[in-house]
Amino acid sequence: xxxxxxxxRQAQRRSNVPGSWQTSQSVAxxxxxxxxxxxxxxxxxxxxxxxxxxxxxxxxVLCEDLATAAAAIDDQLLHASxxxxxxxxxxxxxxxxxxxxxxxTGDRIGRTALDATSPLSGGVDAALRVINQRxxxxxxxxxxxxxxxx
Numbered sequence: 001x002x003x004x005x006x007x008x009r010q011a012q013r014r015s016n017v018p019g020s021w022q023t024s025q026s027v028a029x030x031x032x033x034x035x036x037x038x039x040x041x042x043x044x045x046x047x048x049x050x051x052x053x054x055x056x057x058x059x060x061v062l063c064e065d066l067a068t069a070a071a072a073i074d075d076q077l078l079h080a081s082x083x084x085x086x087x088x089x090x091x092x093x094x095x096x097x098x099x100x101x102x103x104x105t106g107d108r109i110g111r112t113a114l115d116a117t118s119p120l121s122g123g124v125d126a127a128l129r130v131i132n133q134r135x136x137x138x139x140x141x142x143x144x145x146x147x148x149x150x
Contacts, residue, residue, distance in 0.1 A: 017074050027092050028081035031099055035070050038103040042066065045110030052117035059113040066106055073098055 021029035042063050046056045073095060080091035 017078055026081065028077045031092065031096060032074060032077055035073060035099045035102060038099075038106045039063075039067055039070055042106035042110045046113050049110075049113035049117050052114075054113060054117045056113055059109055062109050063106070066102065066109065069102060073102065 017029075017032055018024075021032050023029075046059050046063060049059070050056050076095055077092070080088055080095060082088075083091060
């Protein structure tokens with residue numbers, strides 16, 4: 001928890017958003033917090049995958065790329081928050097769609113990392129299918145032998 005708080009503070013400092021956005025009720029601040037909650041969730045999911053023994057190096061790189069995109073969106077949010085009402089409303093609406101896409105991408109990174117923790121069952125399925133086929137042949141052969149007995 002402390003690590004997530006520290007990371008969100010670091011992201012805030014890197015993106016130059018006002019500190020008041022942590023509690024502000026403005027649309028731009030809400031979008032900023034929403035985006036960083038999604039990033040934090042992705043990081044937590046990657047940490048879960050690491051605890052399960054999965055190497056997350058590639059996913060960590062993707063997550064950092066996502067954080068870079070979030071910093072760029074933060075800059076755009078900051079700029080949009082300074083516009084007059086009508087242009088601000090339009091700019092924030094467009095940024096909301098980008099944030100939704102960022103959330104989806106972060107979720108996808110996390111799900112993919114967690115999927116990598118589950119064992120692949122393809123080899124097991126094929127082996128079980130062969131065993132069951134052999135059993136079926138054995139049962140059929142025994143049934144044929146019973147029919148041939150006097």
